[in-house]
Every structure is written in C-alpha cells, then in structure tokens.
Amino acid sequence: MPDVLQHDVVIVGGGGAGLRAAIAAVEADPTLDVAIVSKVYPMRSHTVSAEGGAAGVIKAGDSLEEHIRDTISGSDWLADQDAVELFVREAPQELLRLEHWGCPWSREPDGTVAVRPFGGMGIERTWFAADKTGFHMLHTLFQTSLQHERVRRYDEWFATRLLLDDGRAVGVSAIELRSGQVRAVVGKAVILATGGFGRIFPFTTNAAIKTGDGLGLAFRAGVPLKDMEFVQYHPTGLPGTGILITEAARGEGGILVNRHGDRYLRHYNLGEPLDIRDPVHPRLRTMELGPRDRLSQAFMKEQDQGNVFDGPYGTYVHLDIRHLGERRVDQKIPFVRELATNYAGIDPVREPIPVRPVVHYMMGGIDTNLEAETALPGLYAAGECACVSINGANRLGSNSLPELLVFGARAGTGAARWAREHAPAPRAAVETQAADEQARIARDLINRRDGDERIATLRTEMQHAMEAGCGIYRTEATLQAAAAKVAELRERARRVQLDDHSLSFNTELTAALELDIMIEIAESVVHSALHRTESRGSHQRVDFPQRDDGRFLKHSLAYRTEGAPRVEYRDVAITRWPPAERVYGRAH
Amino acid sequence: MTSGATTTQTIGFEIARYLPGEDRAPTLRHYDVPYRPEWVVLDALNYLKDEVDGTLSFRWSCRMGVCGSCGAMVNGVPRLMCAAFLRDYLPGPIRVEPLANFPIERDLVIVLDDFMQKLRAVKPWIIPGDRPPPADAEYRQTPAQLADFKQYSMCINCLLCYSACPVYQHEEEFLGPAVLALAQRYDHDSRDRGNSQRHELTWSDEGIWDCTFVGECSAVCPKHVDPAGAIQQAKVESTMDWYRSVLWPFGRR
C-alpha cells in the first residue's frame, strides 16, 4: 500500500498563489500542519517569469473606484463586480505585506514605492521591481515561507489525482519524482494553486510546467471549469520562442509600428497617437496602452492587410523603444534588453524589437467563489488555475500578481478554518484510492509495451489544432474542426507509448500525464468557445461579431462527461457598474 | 516552439547518461541533432527527448534564464542550457554533463538537498527586530538603500556558482557563494535587523572565512550577482566588527 502522509492542509503548487496560501494558513492557526506539493522546486514556479508589475491603489490621486472601473471595462463586463471590488480593496494591503517581507520594489526618491503605467489602466498604479517583479515576489514569498516550520514541502512531487472521501476533497495522490513512488498526501482541506495552461497552444510565453494539471484534477472530480473560452494573447512576444517583452516597455513609452512605419493602432479605435517627445506620451488607456485583446486583434487585422513584416518565424511588427535611451532602458526595463539581445539578437537601444501576439494568460479556470471555495467541499483554488472571476473576458496586465496574493491568502485562511472544523478522512479510504492510482500509472504508462503513439506528436497536433481553430479569431467551422481533432487526440492518447520504463525521475511519465490533462482542458476550451455565439473581450467570433448581453452576460461552466464537456451558464454578478461600451483613447 | 528556418546540417552531442540502480557511473552517449542557429542547448535536448530518446532526463521550465532549473556543464563550463546557443559551439561536438560538485540523481539531474538546507540556515527573510513594519504603509527605502542590496537579490538559485567553486568541491560544509550572497542581501536591507542572528553562521568557518577568493563563482554567474564580491564585503564588515568589539568592548555597535 502507498504511504499516507497526514497533514491538516494540503496545497498543490508552490508558485505565488500556493506560497501565499501556505503562509496565510499557518498565520491563521500556528498549530496547523501545512503541506506544499509542487512538481518543481517552488522558486522555479512560473510566477518567476512575470516581469511588468502588480497593480494596487496606493498613490494619492488614485482611487479604488478607478481601479474597479478599469478592471470591469477591461473584462468587457464579464467580471463579477463583487469579486473585483473585494480584489481591488485587498490588493494594496497584500502588496504592502510583500513589502514588509522584503520584496525589493522599485522606489521614488523619497523612499515610497514607485508605480508605472500599464495597459488598460487609467492611472499609474502598477508596483514593480524593475522588470523582474514576479521573480522578486516569488523569491520573497518562498524565503519568507522558510521561517514557518509547520510548512512541510514536497518538492518535485507530481500530483496526479484528488483523493475524495464522502463527497469531500481530502488530499492528492502524488508521484515522488526521485523514487517514482506514488504516495497519498492527505489533509482535511486541499488548495489547488497549479497555475495556468498556456502550453495547450504552440506559441506561448508560458513555461514548460504550465499544463493546467490542477484544472484536470478538479474537472475529473466533477468541479466545473469557468469561462474557458477566454484566452489572452499578449501583443508583444518574440517570434520563434514566444518569450515575452513586457507591457512595461510600452508603459515606459515604447511604440508599435508596422512595416510602413505607421503607428497602426490609431486605426483601431484606440485614440490618436501623441508624438513620442510629447511629455504626455504615453497616454493612459490610449494607443499602445490600450488593453491586450484589442491590441492583439489589431495585429491580426494588419496582417490581413499585408502591413506586417514577414520573417522566418512568422509575421511581426516592431516594438520601438529606442527613443527611451540607454539609461532609462537599463534602469527601468533591463530584462527587456537582456532578452532581446540574447533571444532576438538585437539590442533594443539601437534597433526595434520584432514582436507578435502570443498566448499568455488564461482567464478561465476552476470555478470558485469569493472565498476561493469550489463546488467540492474542502477543495479550494487560487491563482491562475482558478476563476473567481475578476478577469472576465480580458485580464488587465498587472492584475494577476495581486490576484494570486489576494485569493491565495483567502484560500489559505479558509482552508485553515475548514481544517479546524473537520476530522481527517479514514486512512483506508485514501490508501485504496492511491493504490488504484499507482496501479493505473504502472499499467497504462510505465509498464505498457503495446502503445503506438508518441507524446510529442500528440502534443504538437493538439497545439496546432488549438491555434488554427481557437485562436484570436474563431468561427463555428474552425471550432468544429478543433473539436473533432481534440476528440480524436483524446482517443489516441490512450495508446501513448513511453521509452522510459524506469522509476527514477521519469519526466517522460510526467509529460504523458500532463498531455492527458491538456487534451481534456483543450476540449473544454473549444466547447466553451463553440457555445458562446457572441464576441466579447478576447473571445472573437467572426460569425457573431457583436457582444450580446441579452444572452451572454453570463459565465460559461464546462462539466466533464464521458464525451464532450457539457456547457452551462451562470449570470455575472453586476452590482454598481451597468454594462456599457468599452471606450479607449478618449474620456470614459 | 514554432519551427522556423530548416537546415540539413547536424551537430554532435556527447551527453552524460546515468540511471541509478542500473549504471555504476555516468557515461557519455553520442547523439546527432539538426543544427539551427537560433537553438540553445536546451532546444537540442528537447528535440532528442521528443523525437529520439524519451529516457533522457533533465530539468527545465522557463526557457528564458530566470527559473534557474537548467544548469549543466556545457563543454566543462557551468551554464544555463537555455542561454547557451549552439552557434557558439561550432563545429561541435557539445559535451553536456550534470553540474559538477553535486550528487547525481539521474542523467543531468543533480541532487540539491544540501543547497536547500543551507539556504534556509541563513534565515533569508526579514527579521524586523525592534523596528516592526509601519501599519498600512511601506517602510521607506530610498533608491540608494535599495541599491545597497539589489544586486544580491538577483540570484536565481541555478547553482552554477557551486559547480565552479573549488572550495565547495572539497568542503561540503561550506555554505557556498549563492547562500552567502543571499545572507548579505538581507543583512544590507534597510528593513532588516537580523544581522547578528545570521552572523553566527555566516561569519563562521563554514561561512565567509572558508572562501579563498578565487572568484570563479562571480565569473560563471548568469545574473551578475557577484557572490565573490558579497563575500569579500562581508569579510571586511566582519573584520571591522571585530576591531570595534576589541576597541570598544562595552560600547554599542
């Protein structure tokens, strides 16, 4: 029988959300015993890659109301307004806590934290640590967590399934990568903080580990996935690698130009360009500081008109930051220079950077309420894997880092409370489930010799089907094609053949488990997109170009079935901000 | 990754393979990989894992030099595989081995338990002491105060410096470059009052005084943290502190 490791709260994920949850749980109740299960060492988590910053109202002249309005209009009115209000109210204190824990935020001369402009935000409110904000936040959280002896870590353990008892979540089965053994990590409450799933697309800013595992765990346990059709393309990735050039480059004044030297965004209802020497440039909520969905869509239209460059790694436009000068670049966005120099072979102080839209962030995720609770008792979710929703149909840049703090903390506190009020699950129940899981993994993957499909082949086919059918612009026909392809891949994935039959650090095995989950999640994205016959935010249906509040001011909820997922709807929470047109480039 | 320019050229790789329980020691195995000028060593390894040999094991994640997962010896030098371009190793072959000075878990995967334990030992968190954080506001920290420790906060824990360190090679107790730089990062943070709690360990024989100042750590650091400089700075501070305690034994520091 697999080992059973008993704790009070089990957190899956050691990124920003998971670590924040762990600290919140032990602070809420220092007698609790908290486990973090993470498939990579926490400081390798994807939060490390976040560059630009984290939004929170702190400066005189800004207001909670403004941040709320920017977020709601950015979301194309699909965000739940009670959630946004709560998020905006709690974000500043969370960012301050990070400051107290040592995060090296960039500063003003008087020693207060500095803020920078960001896309879709009407006022400068994005805190930053140069252009390595996520890196510094993650290391600060990780190092701070080390002082809590009651946080026990399972580094490089890969969670494969939720363990259930009597209709509630009581732990996970996980593979200890070093030994290859499956074990049960058990608690009275479980928090999923496993991050996003950009890897279901071929061209993404997302790290290798962003395969949506937590969504798969929840989905398979009957929990719905919310708003899965909303996929954010970031307008400025490096062609070929998909490495992100942060929005902060535009926040500092960088401009986008097409192959005719035209600042093409002016043709897309994003306002008039100001001269780069104008002291007011870059103007907030205008041109380059419009929201990501609109900027990525503008690129596609330019591409259709033949106004973009053509290169060996696809089409692109230019992001020009030369006018900022070497000093400002090195001070404010040094990582942009490092990345462009290393990975695009150009020094952005002297040449414009080639960029194109790239899959970046998933608005959808595990359906949770304001307390980070899911429909399954004892199961919580926070961070990019969850959907509360504050992001609706389009997330504003720099809202995600504070989101994972605010809801990570809420999940931790809530799970601690739940753990105090509930008894542990009977050992026998979890042991049997973990043993079944161990047997399944051995039979279907490690010991199988009669498979005939290769992981990389299936993964590539899935990614290309998603890009072709479910990209920036979608139609019934492209989505149907993607749905058929993904269903076919789901069948073929049953016949995956590994080369590696050993137990020690078998990353081919984890890749197979990730693939299996990615295919299921991709299917939920495609079907949610098929059912939403309107255009809103990042979900653009060429065959239904209008937003349709009458029918679709609603969250989609995808439920797992034996066939294609079933899609249901729930009304968006509208409190004080009635739906209106999204206006950029002029007063709103 | 989307495939771009194609080529028929190939480049050779010699990759260390080791499976615990089966192999007694690591051996080099030869592979040929299509040559693409924009590829990094990590791309080549992923090509091999996807298309040729799924048993090849290595760590990676961000592919942009910031998660610290992908350190390895490339032609005998500790490097991030995602920042080592094939074009800089022509005509090959390229030898890839696990980071030196660490036990090997499998193939290119090293055991970093020792590092993780040392990282925690230096208390890398803010110890506010007699200066608790202001309520509902940030600590004031000027850009100059930030600059005093910022460089030491840039470490991605990739462990290249441990691989390059001749002292760590022979003395396992040595806290090592990254951990000592991290301690210095907190010691120099204006929000922190924990120096005395850290110095017991960092100023001991396993700490800064073990370092013979070879400077290899700073030479291989991909993020310009300069751990050798941090250690040197700490030595000066420790010496000053000693003089002060001798000259003003009853005085306050």
Ligand SMILES: Cc1cc2nc3c(=O)[nH]c(=O)nc-3n(C[C@H](O)[C@H](O)[C@H](O)COP(=O)(O)OP(=O)(O)OC[C@H]3O[C@@H](n4cnc5c(N)ncnc54)[C@H](O)[C@@H]3O)c2cc1C
């Ligand atoms: C390049 C880039 C730049 C960005 N910049 C910004 C920015 O400037 N501002 C902003 O607000 N947002 C930004 N974002 C978005 C933001 O960084 C992410 O949404 C956020 O960091 C996600 O954090 P997380 O804690 O939810 O997940 P992650 O940090 O991705 O952590 C996931 C954790 O789950 C664990 N895990 C996953 N699956 C399993 C499993 N099966 N078993 C065990 N453990 C598992 C992993 O090991 C990891 O520890 C950026 C994103 C990208 C890609």
Ligand code: FES
């Ligand atoms: S893969 Fe992250 S540092 Fe190389």
